Amino acid sequence: MRFARLAFALVSAIALPLALTPRAGTAQGSAAATQTAPAAEKPAQPDFITPHISDGSKIDVPSFSLRENLTREIELPKWAPVHIGPLTVDLSPTKHVVMLLIAAVLCALTLMTAAVSQARSAATGKPPRGFANAIEATVLYIRNEVIIPNVGRHGEAFVPFCLTLFFFILFMNLLGLIPYGATATSNISVTATLAIVSFFVVEIAGMRALGKGYINTIVYWPHDMSFAMKVFISPIMTPVELIGKITKPVALSIRLFANMIAGHVVVLALISLIFTFGSWLVVPVPVIAATGIMVLELFVAFLQAFVFTVLVSVFIGQIRESAH
Amino acid sequence: MRSVFTRSLAMLTIAAPLLAQEGGEAAAKPSLLSLQSGLMFWTLVVFVILFVGLSKFAFGPITKAVADREQALLDAIEAAKKDRDDAAALLEQHRKAIEAARNEAQRFIAEGRAQAEKMKAEMLEQTHAQQAELLERARRDIDSEKTKAIDELRREAIDLALAGASKVIEKNLDDAQNRKLVESYLSSIK
Numbered sequence: 001m002r003f004a005r006l007a008f009a010l011v012s013a014i015a016l017p018l019a020l021t022p023r024a025g026t027a028q029g030s031a032a033a034t035q036t037a038p039a040a041e042k043p044a045q046p047d048f049i050t051p052h053i054s055d056g057s058k059i060d061v062p063s064f065s066l067r068e069n070l071t072r073e074i075e076l077p078k079w080a081p082v083h084i085g086p087l088t089v090d091l092s093p094t095k096h097v098v099m100l101l102i103a104a105v106l107c108a109l110t111l112m113t114a115a116v117s118q119a120r121s122a123a124t125g126k127p128p129r130g131f132a133n134a135i136e137a138t139v140l141y142i143r144n145e146v147i148i149p150n151v152g153r154h155g156e157a158f159v160p161f162c163l164t165l166f167f168f169i170l171f172m173n174l175l176g177l178i179p180y181g182a183t184a185t186s187n188i189s190v191t192a193t194l195a196i197v198s199f200f201v202v203e204i205a206g207m208r209a210l211g212k213g214y215i216n217t218i219v220y221w222p223h224d225m226s227f228a229m230k231v232f233i234s235p236i237m238t239p240v241e242l243i244g245k246i247t248k249p250v251a252l253s254i255r256l257f258a259n260m261i262a263g264h265v266v267v268l269a270l271i272s273l274i275f276t277f278g279s280w281l282v283v284p285v286p287v288i289a290a291t292g293i294m295v296l297e298l299f300v301a302f303l304q305a306f307v308f309t310v311l312v313s314v315f316i317g318q319i320r321e322s323a324h
Numbered sequence: 325m326r327s328v329f330t331r332s333l334a335m336l337t338i339a340a341p342l343l344a345q346e347g348g349e350a351a352a353k354p355s356l357l358s359l360q361s362g363l364m365f366w367t368l369v370v371f372v373i374l375f376v377g378l379s380k381f382a383f384g385p386i387t388k389a390v391a392d393r394e395q396a397l398l399d400a401i402e403a404a405k406k407d408r409d410d411a412a413a414l415l416e417q418h419r420k421a422i423e424a425a426r427n428e429a430q431r432f433i434a435e436g437r438a439q440a441e442k443m444k445a446e447m448l449e450q451t452h453a454q455q456a457e458l459l460e461r462a463r464r465d466i467d468s469e470k471t472k473a474i475d476e477l478r479r480e481a482i483d484l485a486l487a488g489a490s491k492v493i494e495k496n497l498d499d500a501q502n503r504k505l506v507e508s509y510l511s512s513i514k
Contacts, residue, residue, distance in 0.1 A: 054356060055363065090362040097366045104374045111382035115389075122389045125396075139386050159387070160379030168374055184367075189360045193367035261356065 049268045053261055055096045055187055060180045071180070099184040103171040111135060111167060142166055142309060150313035151320070158316055161201055165194065166309040173260060173301035177294065185304075186260035188253060195249035195256075198312045202248070206319035217322055218242060248315055252308060259304045263297040266290075482510060 063072035079092040114128075114135035121128040128136055147162045148155040169185055176183025184190045207214045220237030221230055270290040274283055486503060 050356075055360065087361065089365060090360075091365060092362060093366075094360075094363060096363055100363075100366060100370050104370045108374060108377055108382070111378055111386075115382045115385040118389050119385055122392065127393065136386055136390065139383065140390060143387065160383045161375060163383050164371070164375040164378050167378070168371060187360075187363060188357055189363040190367045192359055193364045194371065197368065197371060 049265060049272065052268055053183075053186055053264050055094045055189075057092065057094055059095050059098050059182075062180055095182050096184040096187045096190060099172065099175050099182045100190065103168065103175050103184060106175075107167050107171040110171075111139075139163060142306075146306075146310055147313045150310065150317045152317045155313075155317075158201070158205065158313065162309050162313050165198065165312060166305050169194070169256065169308055170302060170305035173305055174298075176260065176264060177297055177301065183260045183264060185256055186264060188257045191253035191257040192249075194308070195253035198252060198315070199245075199249040202312070202315045202319055203245075205316045206322070209320035210322070217319060218245070248311075252311060256304050256308055259300055263293060263300055267293050267297070478510070482506065485510075 057076050057078065058073045059076060060071050061074055063070055065072075076093045076095070076098070079090070081088045081090045083089075114132040117132040118128040118136055121132065127133065142163055143159050147159050151158050151162075172184040172190070175181040176186065206217055210217070218238065218241055220234050220241055222233075225233070267290045270286040270293065273286045485506060489502065489506065
């Protein structure tokens with residue numbers, strides 16, 4: 001019941017600024033159309049889905065002026081690109097960088113507050129209560145039921161990494177559900193980076209666990225076959241093994257990114273129905289539907305963070321066990 | 325089916341930056357699948373800092389506190405078990421002491437009973453003996469009295485006889501000689 005109310009509040013918070021912006025959107029869209037594509041014949045449709053889900057150099061902050069549609073856009077500073085060898089990296093902060101930072105700060109604050117209050121209650125010899133207890137229960141659940149069983153023996157070393165992944169992704173996912181927020185995890189660059197980091201962690205875990213045997217996870221060289229058979233099959237299977245290695249992080253990054261973007265697109269598309277129909281009468285249907293999707297999104301935010309963590313721990317466990 | 329799909333998406337992803345670069349100038353906004361190196365850099369930096377910070381200040385203390393609490397619980401359980409064992413041992417000891425005391429009491433009672441029994445028998449015997457002795461004494465007294473009476477009677481009889489005889493034969497007979505005669509006669513009939 002409380003979730004539904006929360007979701008309704010979220011939806012109305014998103015819908016309200018949107019409801020007041022069709023004109024601005026149209027103006028923007030047509031302006032963009034005249035600027036970039038003078039050849040375009042058909043009138044440009046206002047597109048407020050893509051700007052909402054993609055990265056940009058502006059962030060939205062709350063405004064209390066109805067003239068500004070309750071939203072003020074703040075232009076982020078633009079820095080000169082940095083040249084690292086042949087690469088040119090534009091390190092200017094973007095909307096998703098800001099969200100990333102906010103998520104990280106919130107995540108750190110939440111967990112450290114919990115740790116501090118837990119330490120305080122530990123000093124009195126009592127188990128923590130309330131919020132600290134909830135965080136502790138989550139941490140323990142992920143650690144004891146997800147990471148350690150999947151990673152296998154001596155899995156403690158990987159617990160902080162996997163837990164950081166879970167909470168960081170969770171906070172980024174949840175930020176997207178808050179008005180004026182954006183989902184950094186709906187950007188493939190973010191999920192790909194996390195997946196690449198996980199990939200390196202998995203491979204290094206494999207190298208440390210298997211030693212010289214790690215090469216067997218790349219070059220297919222089964223010890224229970226004749227030499228001729230090995231020579232025959234190795235060139236075929238080695239690329240397959242390699243593709244298998246690369247697929248995991250790619251699937252990880254796309255799964256998270258696509259899941260996060262999908263919910264937002266659906267919510268925005270539903271809200272857009274109001275403007276497509278251009279009638280107040282149609283308002284309740286998309287609002288109710290979007291509320292439902294929002295509730296689902298809340299679940300998906302947790303689920304995808306959980307899935308990412310589970311899969312990373314499974315991959316670590318797999319590569320460490322592959323020698324046996 | 326799904327892996328084919330993800331792989332094709334993967335290829336798209338890998339190709340996306342190239343595609344984006346190619347058409348970078350033409351398309352004003354970047355494709356959803358293009359990788360932005362700046363954002364990737366920031367993600368990496370933020371993630372690494374968060375990882376270091378959280379493992380040092382959040383997960384480390386939380387897991388340590390939980391482990392400590394678990395240890396404390398285990399210790400408490402262990403101590404409770406030890407206390408219980410001690411209590412059980414003590415109870416056993418007390419039970420034994422009570423059992424011993426009960427046996428002792430039982431023994432005392434039995435002993436007392438036996439002693440009483442013995443005393444009763446002794447007293448009975450003593451009474452019997454006394455009774456017998458009394459009877460015996462009475463009988464002896466009676467006997468001696470009887471003898472005495474018989475002697476008395478005899479002497480009286482002698483005296484009477486003598487008196488009578490002396491009356492009869494006072495004249496012709498010496499008292500002393502007659503007496504001797506009668507005495508000898510009486511002793512012969514004894």
